[in-house]
Amino acid sequence: MSDELTLTKPQDEPRDKVPSTDEPLLQVKGLTKHFPIMGGFPFKRQVGAVQAVDGIDLSVMPGESFGLVGESGCGKSTTGRLLTRLLEPTRGTITYRGRDISRASRKQLAPVRSEIQMIFQDPYSSLNPRQTVGSIIGGPMEVNGINPPGGREKRIREMLETVGLNPEHYNRFPHEFSGGQRQRIGVARALALEPKLIVADEPVSALDVSIQAQVVNLLKKVQSELGIAFVFIAHDLAIVRHFSHRLAVMYLGKIVEVGDRDSIYNRPRHPYTHALLSAVPEAKLNDNEEEERERIRLAGDVPSPINPPSGCRFRTRCWKAQDKCATDEPPLVQISGNLAGHLTACHFPEEGSTTAREEDIILDKALLAMEEGQPADAVPEQTT
DSSP: OGGGOOOOOOOSSOOOOOOOOSSOSEEEEEEEEEEEEEEOSSSOEEEEEEEEEEEEEEEEOTTOEEEEEOSTTSSHHHHHHHHTTSSOOSEEEEEETTEEOTTOOHHHHHHHHTTEEEEOSOTTTSSOTTSOHHHHHHHHHHHTTOOOTTOHHHHHHHHHHHTTOOGGGGGOOGGGSOHHHHHHHHHHHHHTTOOSEEEEESTTTTSOHHHHHHHHHHHHHHHHHHOOEEEEEOSOHHHHHHHOSEEEEEETTEEEEEEEHHHHHHSOOSHHHHHHHHTSOOOOSSTTOOOOBOOEEOOSOOOOTTSOOSSSTTGGGOTTOOHHHHHSOOOOEEOTTOOTTOEEOOSSOOOSOOBOOSSOEEOOHHHHHHHHTOOGGGSOSOBO
16 A cells, blocks of 8 residues: 555645755764663662663764664664653764754753654554544644644644545544554654654564565655655664665664665675674575575674673674774774775774675584584584
């Protein structure tokens, strides 16, 4: 159904579009968020901190779709909430249209709130079950004092039609809709104020595979036809590749690689990006077809963000780690041979290719032993 949608921006209330410029719509520098861990008896005191996001830099251009990928727990969702100022940053700056909003008060943020909207991950918990669809979508307009010509109800029905829902669903409650329809309601709520930037936090991960493509295609149409910039947060690399113009790869609160879509997917340089891409399944046309992509399987889980590794945070799971990686944190810079704007944070970057290696990289000793039918202590920890 969504493939046949023709999106039209309401003309009742004209609003200036973001001008075409080389200046970023949103720019982040040194963004940090540490959640304190309280302990001690009898007095509560801070005994540590969860370093969810630790000094990241990124920028989003007007009308651009920017992807943010990484394993669960790497800080993607926290970053999204920081960008929309749902969370207060510990350090760093967030600049929106040339204005620093990182420490802005609630009153100072009021004019910006309508221009930066968010689509949440879970369509079941992000909608108030006691409110009708009309109240959910119309709530942001009421809060911001927006009274479009023809009334709010007319605008709400237009939004429902825009996202492929029946305008007659205006008086229904969320429990009467499927997961995909609920997420469309969330999209309509984000579009109601005609924002310039939408942060989509894994908007399809809670949906059935059969309807994920419908919602992604809907967002893509919204992005291209209404000129809205997106920060698209996801762990599904295939969806991010389909949706985003540029993307950043996060690991344990840090951005380890950033660049345009083709550069990241076809010529990655950071070992973690190689490992992520090697995990993407590819269908074979026949059983005799040989594997053409490299295969990398990492050992263990992501280290705790309470006490992350020194130096490069990926070094505890990296097959190229050396002493320097433990003492010096690699800067996010352009490496020789990379295209302009393709930045990597690695002392010993990989070759810019994802073709198959002579031997797989398998860092999980137990897994390798299981595949070879040997005792776990009979095989080396690393095979390259």
